[in-house]
Amino acid sequence: MINHHPAEASLIACAAGTMPVAHARVIEAHAALCPVCASGLRAAEAAGGALLEALPPAPMAPDALARALARLDAAAPESAPAAPALDLAALASGRWRRVAPGIAIMKLLARDATDSRLDLIRVAPGRALLTHGHTGPESTCVLSGAFSDGIGTFATGDFMAADAALDHTPRALPGEDCICLIATTHHLRPHSWLGRLVRPLLGM
Ligand SMILES: [Zn+2]
Secondary structure, eight states: OOOOOOOHHHHHHHHHTOSOHHHHHHHHHHHHHOHHHHHHHHHHHHHHHHHHHHSOOOOOOTTHHHHHHHHHHTOSOOSOOOOOOOOGGGGGGSOOEEEETTEEEEEEEOOOTTSEEEEEEEEOTTOBOOOEEESSOEEEEEEESEEEOSSOEEETTOEEEEOTTOOBOOEEOSSSOEEEEEEEESOEEEOSHHHHHHHHHHTO
């Protein structure tokens, strides 16, 4: 049973495309497992579309249509290609990089212009990450297994948002590997000398 969901404002930002792609992917992964948030996302998308339709028409230059068509003909899209949709089933074929005993990371999206990145992290049962804070938002969706960070317990499907105010020590619960999809903006802030030593290895 899913107990932790993204905030409504996050669903709206995801639907509107105003949040970093890495964080949107984590919300989409949660929505794929959570019918409540899936319908929330659809409602937010529909509301955004309705808002656009309700805008009063703006006056246009007489040649606007011709110029728009000419631009379409000119081919070659100027914007960067959209990030590939996340195919969770295909993730098993990616490459895990072991970064500490019992902990492995698979990079999915490299750091982008918003300084955000998307990774999978796999933690063996009972293993803990080093206590850390954050210098920017972090979004996590549990894909399998469960972890506890001393503040709450998060099981498969659960979503967790962290910000600079949160310090925690996530530990995988006994039983099976805990695999999480995790988006981070900026960097983690480890508290121990060991963490500061390890952080460059993680790249996080
Ligand atoms: Zn939800």
